[in-house]
Amino acid sequence: MLRNKEFRHFAILFIIMAAVTVMAGFAVSPAAGILVLITDAAFGIAFYVFTKARYKSIAETADQIDLVLHNADRLYIGESEEGELSILHSEITKMTLRIREQNDALRKEKQHLADSMADIAHQLRTPLTSVNLILSIIENSSDENERKALLRETEELFVHMDWLITSLLKISRLDAGIVVFQSENIDVSALINSALRPLLIPMELHNITCHTNVPEGAAILGDSGWLSEAVQNILKNCMESAGDNGTIQIVCEDTPLFTGINIRDSGQGIEKEDIPRLFDRFYRGNSDKATGYGIGLALCKMIITRQGGTITAKNHPEGGALFVIRFPK
Structure with missing residues (x-):
């Protein structure tokens, strides 16, 4: 003293x-x-x-x-008796507990970042390995048709890698909170047409039929560019599930409480154990037939939820997967 x-x-x-x-x-x-x-x-x-x-x-x-x-x-x-020292103890306890929570959050974020970097490296390594293998086959192949087919496959792998890197950058921007979504009145019919436009040729090549049913005047409040990408990612997933000669149905619900977009494919549906983790980042499912990188649906959910909407996935009673997007009015 x-x-x-x-x-x-x-x-x-x-x-x-x-x-x-x-x-x-x-x-x-x-x-x-x-x-x-x-x-x-x-x-x-x-x-x-x-x-x-x-x-x-x-x-x-x-x-x-x-x-x-x-x-x-x-x-x-x-604990102290009532008085100024007791008040000081209480405030210090709050402060230290808050510091502890922040430290725990930072440790989790650091671990998540490390896991994400490992996942990204793995996701990029897979197509690169395929490209190296194809290039070695091309080098030793004398069949011109085979070489052209392998070059087309290589080009597709590079396109997938470009999409993967672009999507990862978008997710990083969303995680960092630097994306400012525009708030505008979007016509649902125009939104669906914008999302479908880049997919029309692939759908035609695989003979996939798309049926749409959108009430006149149905609208959503949000960012048309980002929402179009979100819907497009769902449609890509449905195309892969539907396969050749499949169908995709897009139905819009316009109620006094919400505006919803239901997208259903004619595929085999979603495995029961995959439904809870379907929108998790880098999750590709437990099936051996699972394709993709586990990025598209995760990005889709981030875009929709950060604009006030919700998205869920389930199996339709009549078969196939059903994605339900809803925006409250």
Whole structure:
């Protein structure tokens, strides 16, 4: 306690005042002097004991804060009686718990970043390995038709890699919170046509029929460019599921509470164990026939939910997968 400058000053002042009062008491009479001496001593001892207890409590609190700053796993600040010190303890406890939560969140984010980087490296390594294999086959092949077919396959792999890198960059921008979505009134029919336009040729090549049913005047409030990409990613997934000679149905619901877009394919549906994780990043499903990179649907959900909408997936009672997008009015 004597290290505290204020306490030293108070102790010196108390000693001087006690000496003066004791001398004044003895000047009056010996009994008065003895009474003043006993009173000053009792007051000094009581003040010392009380101050020492407070300093001990403050020291314990300081030790706990130091442990928190050094990433200790345990935090305990004992409760005090009502008063300013109790209020201080309460505020420090809140602060340290908040610091602990932030540290835990940072550790999780760091681990998530490391896992994501590993997933990205794996996702890029797969098509690169295929490209290297194809190039070695082309080098040793003398059949011109085979070489052309392999070159087309290589071109498709590079297109997929370009899409993967672009999608990852978009997800990174969304994660960083630097994307500003526009808020505009979007005609659902125009939105679906915009999403379908780049897919018309692939759908024709695979003889996939698309049926749309959109009520006139149905609209959604959001960013048309980003929402068009989200719908397009769902349609790509449905195309892969439907396969050759398949069908895709797009039905819009326009109710007083929400505007919804239901997209259904004629494929085999979604495995039951895959439904809860279908929109997880880099999740490709447990089936050996699973294709893709686990990026498109994750990006799709981020785009929709961050504009106030919802998206769910399930199996249609009559077969095939059903994606349900809803935007409240």
